[in-house]
Amino acid sequence: MDASREEAASADVAVQAFASRSLAMQPHHQQARDQTVSPSDKKKLEQSILPSLPRCRAKEAGRWPPGFANPVETGRFRGNRSSPLPASGRSRSLPPLAAVVPSPELRRAEGGSTRSGPRGGKVGNRSVWAVSRAAQRGAEKLRKEKAAAEGNYPPGDAPYDEEAELERALHQSRAEEEGGAYEHGGGSGSRGGNPMSRLFGRSSSVRQTPGVVDYNLGSARGSTQPRIDTGKWTQKVQIIRSLRIAAPKMIKMILVMVMAVTGVVAVPVKVLVVAAVAVMVAVPVAMVVVAGAVVLAGVVADFVSQPLPSAGGRTNRFGFVNPGGHPILKEGGRAVSASPQSIEIWDPFRRRSLRALMLPAAVAVESTKGRRKRQQVTLASASPYIPDDVVRRILLRLPSQSILRCRAVCKAWRQMASNHRFTREHHSLQPSLPLVSFLRGATSSSTNEEVDSVPVDCCIEAFDLHSDEFRPTVRFKDTSCGGRFDVRFYVCNPARHQWTHLPAPLPSLWFAGFHHHEPTGEYRALFYRDDCTDDQWPGTDYYILLILLRGHSSVGFYPRSVVRALHGGGDELRRLCECTKKGHTIVHYESSGSPLVPPWMLHAAFTW
Amino acid sequence: MEVDKGKGEAEETRKVAEADRDTVTLKSSDGKLFEVSKEAAARLSTVLAGMIAGGSIDDNGTDLKQIGSEALENVVDYCNKHANSIPSAALISSSISFNTAPFKEPEEWERKFVDRLSHDALFDLVEAANFLGMERLLDVTCHKISEMMKGKSPDQIREVFNIKNDYTKEELEEIRQELAWAFYDD
Known part of the structure; x- marks a missing residue:
């Protein structure tokens, strides 16, 4: 412990020196860092990046798109939990200024040996080494690129601007990545405290950038249901207490009354009481029975007055479809079956049949009074004569150019032909061409x-x-x-x-x-x-x-x-x-x- | 099998009738009766197959109120020709392939069958095929219609389909500019 602390403490000085040197050397770099600090730029960056990373930025894993396995989590980068950066020797990230650089390693890195280096060692040492090397490389890269840009590329040219823009964005991204670490974990050089806690601080503290809070509504402060109070707490207690005292007394009173009724009062009175109770019970029961009978009678009468559809023997009592075979339905006094895409249901209460169209997209229920009416029901009725699914069939057979032209025919066709699903289906139906x-x-x-x-x-x-x-x-x-x-x-x-x-x-x-x-x-x-x-x-x-x-x-x-x-x-x-x-x-x-x-x-x- | 009492079709239909006496009588919206073999009807039309399986076929003519006599005649004609043109073994396999490959090119006789039809008859036939759930006939007719539409201007298409132009002039101009090459680059 003491050794690592000493090492880290001594490295602090080295880091500050290194940082100041690299800053002096890299004004561009400083600029990029400054950009992240300014809130407007940060907001801009978040706007551009955040939509891609919904809700996951609170964790370190959030840096990774859904398709990725986060190497930090999957254990690809072993050890070194204190650093969010991969400790692999080939990390290209720019180092945080907090990088703790032991001087021998610094010299080595300056010497240009970037690929070889001690991989093992203590945790602190490793992280320090990886970070310092990354820092060194980042600085080197920047210098090189700048020199290349200034030396070789004519200034003011469009491609150069493009690169510069991208590089700047790259820096911004890197800086932003580490900006959170500065503010919340990491332990910068100027920060006091225990070096060990500084080393491990990042992993122990929840690393959150300020913007994260908005995206982490679920976990942080979950909305709690406000307590519903009907009265004061003391009132409730009083009521409960009084009940506890009153209940036994009441039970005693009731027992005394019952004993009095059974033992003292004469038998005829008892009979009267029983009769009265019987009448009181019987009246509501009778009312319920009568009402039920009326309802039942109504239903039965409905069925009797409305003859069941004279469909084939497989229709059940309610005129629904027979489960085993094809649907058999009623239309115009005669049974008509439906295609597998649509099912007709006879509704004895409304006394008409309903057709349920089983469309792939949605299930529509509509009356089958005739196709004119059916077409009025359909929303995007394209042609007055041809159903929409047939129009779709026709359009799918057309070459792409004709389809585009058909978009100008009417709005419904345009809607149909512009649909993403339609275009994909059309594409899939085109013959595959052997291409050489x-x-x-x-x-x-x-x-x-x-x-x-x-x-x-x-x-x-x-x-x-x-x-x-x-x-x-x-x-x-x-x-x-x-x-x-x-x-x-x-x-x-x-x-x-x-x-x-x-x-x-x-x-x-x-x-x-x-x-x-x-x-x-x-x-x-x-x-x-x-x-x-x-x-x-x-x-x-x-x-x-x-x-x-x-x-x-x-x-x-x-x-x-x-x-x-x-x-x-x-x-x-x-x-x-x-x-x-x-x-x-x-x-x-x-x-x-x-x-x-x-x-x-x-x-x-x-x-x- | 006889196709419509008034219009005795061809000799080959009789041959089919001898082989398979089991026929279905269909009644068009204007009351004309047509007969078609049960086997062909069940195979080509999902709706008719359902009716046959459900036992809802009326001997005096199953009412098809949605279909006019001319379209129904064409449907029955198509069923008969289909039954005669392909041997039954190939039919089963082809009827399966209809589902998997909906864009199978129409055969020669199907092409001729739809080519002789007028515009109105073709559109009526599409409707009838759609109503009866005749996938193959629907494919053939849709193919024919799409061929008719190729190279036509939007105005011509609107005329054929009897569609009202619900675009404003500005919208139309916008679409034209958007798709300029589709209009002028032939």
Whole structure:
């Protein structure tokens, strides 16, 4: 204990020195931190991030999207409960200023050996070491990036701004992540107290950022039912006491009276009393019996006056459907059966049949007086002649272009054809086309030499065997200039033959492909960046671009299968930041571990 | 089997009638009587199958008040042709596949069957098929209608379907701009 305390205390000084040095070195970093401190920015950040993390931010696990297993919780990161950051040696997070850095480790980290280091040791030592290394790396990375941005990239260019913006958001996210730790746990360097309690303080204290309270209504102060009091407490006690005293007296009195009645009063009086009691009981009973008889008679009369439907022998007394076979119902004095999609029920009380349509979406009960009336009942009656489900059938058979044109026919059709379910069903009913990829020049019928030449402007085309034509899917356009790497990606809507620029989350990213996100039914673009040249963080970063159909600010997550694949391979995946830009939410993921190979498509799913 | 007392259809229907005397008499909204083989009716129409199984078939003509005589004639015609065109073994498998693959292309005779129909007759037939729960006939007719709709302008579609345009001019213009390529890019 004493040893670790000493170590921590001595490290405090080192930390302050380190922190001040790194701050002086990294004004950018300081700026990012300042941003988090200012409440308006914090609010903004919460607005952009919080919707994705409903209610779970109170815990540390809240940093992880639902699809993730939190490594801290699952025990992936062993030990070191005092730090919310993974203690793995490859943590890329920026350190809190509270990082406790033993001087030998600091020297080692400065020396550039970032990957190797003592992994074991005491708890305090480990956390200290991991945090310090992360701090060092963060500082290094920042410096490098800044230098790269200032040196290589022409200032004021759009891609540079993009990167800067993302980086800033990244810092913000990191800082925000640790900001909570500062305020509530962690023990900053300036804070006094027991170093041990400082070390373990974060795990013992409930770590909550101020914004969390709103999202944790359920657990914090549950709404308690206000007590309902009818009177003063003393009054109640008095009443109970008086009852306790009074009750035996009353029982005694009643016993005396009964004895008097039985023993003293003469027999005829007794008979009279019994008779009176009998009459008093008999009158209400008789009334009840009469009333019941009247009601029963009414019901029976109803049945007698209304002949039961003359349907086939299987209808039961109430004209309901026979359970075993097909429904047999009555309409127009003659039994009519219904299709499996609809059931008719004869209602003897209202003296008419009801038709219950078993629609997939909803169950509608309506009268079957005729189709004109039925159509009036239906809400979105599209055509006066054809039922809506038939119109739907017809529209489903149309090619997409015609469907879009049909949206202009009338409002009901537009509603029908714009429905998400309809479009998905239409998509699923389209014949699956065997697609073969070709890499061809996009501008003209260029040959392979042109493809190889710089600048690159080529597209991946698919050959549609049915219509015997090429269908472009993805287009690459190299707009690199002045040694700057910038490839722009375009996707093609095959129905419209229109190209759309795919906004890359960052420059110098490669487009891996699209994947289908099952829960939302969306297609998402996956980018990757191979960082093999980077000594600091060798590995591959993956970026998911979500092009959202609905709304502007929903956030999606990495598909579970990918996460599982990554975790299965012994690699960790961390969500670094996310930012919303022009309606697209960009989620930045970091994978650590061995550098991942780019995924490839197998059976319409990503495979690593 | 005889198809409508007035209109003795083809010889092949008689052959079917000899093989299977069990027929169902259907009565249209205007009182005309049609006969169709019980087996074909039960297989092709879920509603008729339910009626047959429930024993609610009237020997004097089961009332189908929703269906006019012309549409019912086409329905019965279709049932007979269907019974004659495909051997029964293939029918069972195909009737199963109707459920799994609703977009099976219509066969040649089905194509011809719907091609000869006028607009009104086709739409009446769709209604009748929908009412009787005849999945396959519904598919064939819907396919025909969707083919008719291909390449038509919204105005033409409105005319065919007798739909009132409930858009305002501004809304229509907005949709047109939104989907400009769908209107002018043929």
